[in-house]
Amino acid sequence: MPRPQILTYVDAGASDWTACLMRTIGHQLLAGAYEIRAVMADDIRHDATLFDEAVLFVMPGGADLPYCALLNGAPNARIRHYVEQGGAYLGICAGAYYACRELAFHAGTRGAICGPRELSFVNAVAVGSLPELTGGRLYDGTPQTTAAVELRTTDRLTIVPMSLYTHYHGGCRFDFGDAPAPDTEILAVYAGIDGTPPAIVSSRVGKGLVVLTGVHLEISERECKDALRGHSDMPKYLHVCERLAETGDARLAVFRRLLAHAGLTLD
Numbered sequence: 001m002p003r004p005q006i007l008t009y010v011d012a013g014a015s016d017w018t019a020c021l022m023r024t025i026g027h028q029l030l031a032g033a034y035e036i037r038a039v040m041a042d043d044i045r046h047d048a049t050l051f052d053e054a055v056l057f058v059m060p061g062g063a064d065l066p067y068c069a070l071l072n073g074a075p076n077a078r079i080r081h082y083v084e085q086g087g088a089y090l091g092i093c094a095g096a097y098y099a100c101r102e103l104a105f106h107a108g109t110r111g112a113i114c115g116p117r118e119l120s121f122v123n124a125v126a127v128g129s130l131p132e133l134t135g136g137r138l139y140d141g142t143p144q145t146t147a148a149v150e151l152r153t154t155d156r157l158t159i160v161p162m163s164l165y166t167h168y169h170g171g172c173r174f175d176f177g178d179a180p181a182p183d184t185e186i187l188a189v190y191a192g193i194d195g196t197p198p199a200i201v202s203s204r205v206g207k208g209l210v211v212l213t214g215v216h217l218e219i220s221e222r223e224c225k226d227a228l229r230g231h232s233d234m235p236k237y238l239h240v241c242e243r244l245a246e247t248g249d250a251r252l253a254v255f256r257r258l259l260a261h262a263g264l265t266l267d
Helices: 018-029 039-047 064-071 074-084 219-230 234-246 248-261
Strands: 007-008 034-040 054-059 089-090 100-105 111-118 122-128 147-153 163-168 173-175 184-190 200-204 207-214
Touching: 007 018, 018 034, 018 248, 034 219, 039 064, 039 074, 054 074, 054 207, 064 074, 074 089, 074 200, 074 207, 122 200, 122 207, 147 234, 163 234, 184 248, 207 248, 219 234, 234 248
Parallel strands: 007 034, 007 054, 054 089, 089 207, 100 122
Antiparallel strands: 100 111, 122 173, 147 163, 147 184, 173 200, 184 200, 200 207
């Protein structure tokens, strides 16, 4: 009997962190209970059985515009149908921007990326990047705009709210206007930003569930250090990795709770 599948998008736009994400979900969190399957845009467009065994579709961090280029139209319609019929979607960083009603990335700058998005799973504007977390620097893809940020969970995710450090690199906060819709829950907030805006949210979509996170719970101290190797100013950013190490166990525990919230069965 085939194992249930977690589909992870790996086509154009997906970042180099996607392999780390797949390892973390498959080995550290779920211990082989699920098949972790990499999928391309053509699979979503043409494979009629792609979602038959799927329990989760993961849209990783990376870049939103290549996602739009390959998935707008029929592929997005298939993803939405899968979720509406009872599937689950996990969007991380760019995958979270991509799944909101609208995004506002670097609004007001020459490199702004703003506008509505087709999936529109969550009725919010994904606003980023968040220079208040990175010493005033807007995301530029370099270690200068990475940070270990303090996250505080809500009692919707953990029985007792808790604080932990997690990797941040260009992600969003979620702007709901006056208040989230009744079918939307705030699971964690940015403790280091005035007003503690939402950092992780979930929303019911038809019979399914969407979970979006502006931070990278999958990235550990070790992977942070691996990414910095080869940079001439690596020592300047090791404090990010060291801060992640302080709450590494809590970070993985929260990631497990997030997957359980999305409907996965944990051992």
